[in-house]
Amino acid sequence: MTIPVTTAPAASRATARTPRPSRGAARGRTIAQRVGYPVASLVVGILAWQGLASYFGPALVSSPATTWSAAVELTRDGTLIESCLVSLRRIGLGWAAGILVGAPLGILMGRVKLVRTLLDPYIEFFRFIPPIAFVTVAIAWFGIGETSKIVLIFYTSVFIVTINTIAGVLGIEESKLRAAASLGASRRQTFVSVVLPATVPTIVTGARLALGNSFLTIVSAEIVAAQSGLGSLIWTSRNFGRIDWIFVGIIALGVLGFLCDRAIRFVASTALRHYGVRV
Amino acid sequence: MTIQSEVPMTATTAVPPARPAPALHLDGVGITFGDFTAVEGVDLDVRNGEFVCLLGPSGCGKSTLLSVMAGFVPPSDGVIEMEGHAIKGPCPELGVVFQSSDALFDWLTVSDNIAFGPRMRGVDKARRAEIVEEHLRLVGLAQHADKRPPQLSGGMRQRVQIARVLANEPEIVLMDEPFGALDAQTRTVMQVELDRIWRQRQSTVVFVTHDIDEAIVLADRVVVMTAGPSAGIKSTYQVDLPRPRDVDSPAFVELRHAIREDITAEVAKSLGLPTAGTTGTPEQEVRA
Numbered sequence: 001m002t003i004p005v006t007t008a009p010a011a012s013r014a015t016a017r018t019p020r021p022s023r024g025a026a027r028g029r030t031i032a033q034r035v036g037y038p039v040a041s042l043v044v045g046i047l048a049w050q051g052l053a054s055y056f057g058p059a060l061v062s063s064p065a066t067t068w069s070a071a072v073e074l075t076r077d078g079t080l081i082e083s084c085l086v087s088l089r090r091i092g093l094g095w096a097a098g099i100l101v102g103a104p105l106g107i108l109m110g111r112v113k114l115v116r117t118l119l120d121p122y123i124e125f126f127r128f129i130p131p132i133a134f135v136t137v138a139i140a141w142f143g144i145g146e147t148s149k150i151v152l153i154f155y156t157s158v159f160i161v162t163i164n165t166i167a168g169v170l171g172i173e174e175s176k177l178r179a180a181a182s183l184g185a186s187r188r189q190t191f192v193s194v195v196l197p198a199t200v201p202t203i204v205t206g207a208r209l210a211l212g213n214s215f216l217t218i219v220s221a222e223i224v225a226a227q228s229g230l231g232s233l234i235w236t237s238r239n240f241g242r243i244d245w246i247f248v249g250i251i252a253l254g255v256l257g258f259l260c261d262r263a264i265r266f267v268a269s270t271a272l273r274h275y276g277v278r279v
Numbered sequence: 280m281t282i283q284s285e286v287p288m289t290a291t292t293a294v295p296p297a298r299p300a301p302a303l304h305l306d307g308v309g310i311t312f313g314d315f316t317a318v319e320g321v322d323l324d325v326r327n328g329e330f331v332c333l334l335g336p337s338g339c340g341k342s343t344l345l346s347v348m349a350g351f352v353p354p355s356d357g358v359i360e361m362e363g364h365a366i367k368g369p370c371p372e373l374g375v376v377f378q379s380s381d382a383l384f385d386w387l388t389v390s391d392n393i394a395f396g397p398r399m400r401g402v403d404k405a406r407r408a409e410i411v412e413e414h415l416r417l418v419g420l421a422q423h424a425d426k427r428p429p430q431l432s433g434g435m436r437q438r439v440q441i442a443r444v445l446a447n448e449p450e451i452v453l454m455d456e457p458f459g460a461l462d463a464q465t466r467t468v469m470q471v472e473l474d475r476i477w478r479q480r481q482s483t484v485v486f487v488t489h490d491i492d493e494a495i496v497l498a499d500r501v502v503v504m505t506a507g508p509s510a511g512i513k514s515t516y517q518v519d520l521p522r523p524r525d526v527d528s529p530a531f532v533e534l535r536h537a538i539r540e541d542i543t544a545e546v547a548k549s550l551g552l553p554t555a556g557t558t559g560t561p562e563q564e565v566r567a
């Protein structure tokens with residue numbers, strides 16, 4: 001088969017199948033690569049951080065040790081866990097809604113030229129307006145409660161999922177669709193049995209990008225109007241002059257984002273592996 | 280073998296069908312893209328159970344003609360019928376083997392690819408399993424039933440395509456250079472297999488190729504097209520050699536030579552070169 005240029009997944013599956021030289025050698029290299037390197041990198045990073053902290057002093061940079069004790073303190077009184085859970089919940093709901101709307105919308109736009117022509121200008125318009133521009137109106141429209149934050153996360157997720165899904169639908173090889181039709185599939189059957197599975201990889205890509213956007217957005221949303229969440233924690237810490245707490249909040253965001261992405265990658269590489277999802 | 284000119288064939292099309300309708304009937308088929316006429320005035324009848332190879336210079340319109348036969352594109356001009364009924368769109372009676380195995384469903388196993396057509400048509404699960412098993416054996420992929428297309432070699436993938444189409448029991452199988460992407464050895468093996476499968480099934484086949492030997496090995500009739508634009512049928516060769524065919528037999532060599540001269544002239548024309556060597560029409564030239 002000529003490797004289809006439009007579908008990166010095929011190429012990635014090909015690499016995934018590359019045989020390893022031997023079990024022992026593979027294990028040795030795997031441990032070095034998967035544990036050793038990241039740990040070494042982390043150690044270097046912390047040392048550099050410590051260096052910066054010593055250089056700039058505790059008023060500007062909280063040292064690793066101070067940050068650690070701040071983290072312990074915030075964990076003990078429950079603030080850290082609660083902030084994480086609250087932010088995660090908002091991200092989870094908004095992001096999931098973004099996928100649930102964006103993926104079908106993208107498929108519809110990819111399949112029906114008329115819908116694409118009608119909606120494309122809106123997608124192209126809104127996707128350039130960052131959610132932070134809408135924070136104030138969102139609060140005015142949806143109140144200071146959870147809804148406004150979830151809506152903002154939804155907003156930041158939906159376009160990127162839609163655009164990726166459209167690209168996926170348009171990238172389906174004509175021959176696959178023709179094959180389905182000539183094998184007797186109706187339009188609906190082609191949709192369910194060919195278009196949907198063929199689009200899974202780009203939906204996942206869109207979802208991953210959307211998750212990144214969600215983390216960027218949650219802070220702006222929570223900074224402006226929230227009594228809880230990591231954004232709020234960071235903002236409140238500023239008012240208390242606790243730079244170490246700010247550091248804890250920032251690191252918690254990064255760690256959460258990392259873990260969420262790992263979770264998506266895990267699902268993609270297990271449950272969705274056969275759809276050619278590249279992670 | 281005999282060489283027929285296209286002209287007498289067109290004359291018969293006006294006669295009302297007294298015999299059973301041909302598997303495929305093309306009458307004055309023309310295909311235009313905007314103001315570009317790719318194919319013009321193609322008359323062709325394919326008998327039930329016949330294996331027809333379409334040969335012609337690159338870009339003359341073989342794929343275009345085949346996609347019209349498959350119902351993917353309506354002809355801009357003329358009539359195209361399957362067993363006496365106009366072809367309105369793709370349908371399971373018209374199976375298509377594509378040049379590229381991109382047409383396979385990469386997320387399905389070999390078995391599920393083969394079962395796709397029957398599943399779409401509502402064949403029950405038990406019967407599907409039988410069909411799959413039979414066709415896996417037919418193309419020699421029983422051991423690879425649970426692999427997915429990206430895990431197969433090029434030749435195996437094309438065998439999956441063939442099995443997938445045959446599992447749907449089409450009246451007519453249309454193949455567009457199905458072995459075009461394969462190396463010479465694999466190609467030869469695949470030709471032998473296809474010849475065997477076809478003799479077993481006796482289905483009607485229209486097979487596009489630009490490989491003269493491939494055409495003579497497989498076909499009951501080789502149809503040579505003229506160079507485009509406005510490509511049509513140049514000549515038709517009846518191949519009456521016993522199967523499986525020996526590419527080194529004198530009759531094979533002679534036919535190969537005749538067809539090659541015929542095509543070389545068209546290729547030269549399509550590339551805008553002077554038609555050196557071949558003058559006159561092949562119908563007059565070749566007499567085997």
Ligand SMILES: Nc1ncnc2c1ncn2[C@@H]1O[C@H](COP(=O)(O)OP(=O)(O)OP(=O)(O)O)[C@@H](O)[C@H]1O
Pocket residue numbers: 312315317335336337338339340341342343344489507
């Ligand atoms: N969608 C299209 N729009 C415009 N022109 C087209 C289109 N499809 C095919 N053509 C033209 O029609 C002619 C025939 O193309 P086609 O693909 O049928 O050739 P072919 O005989 O199959 O060639 P090859 O042996 O190289 O596959 C070419 O000149 C091509 O440029």
Ligand SMILES: [Mg+2]
Pocket residue numbers: 341342343
């Ligand atoms: Mg072609």
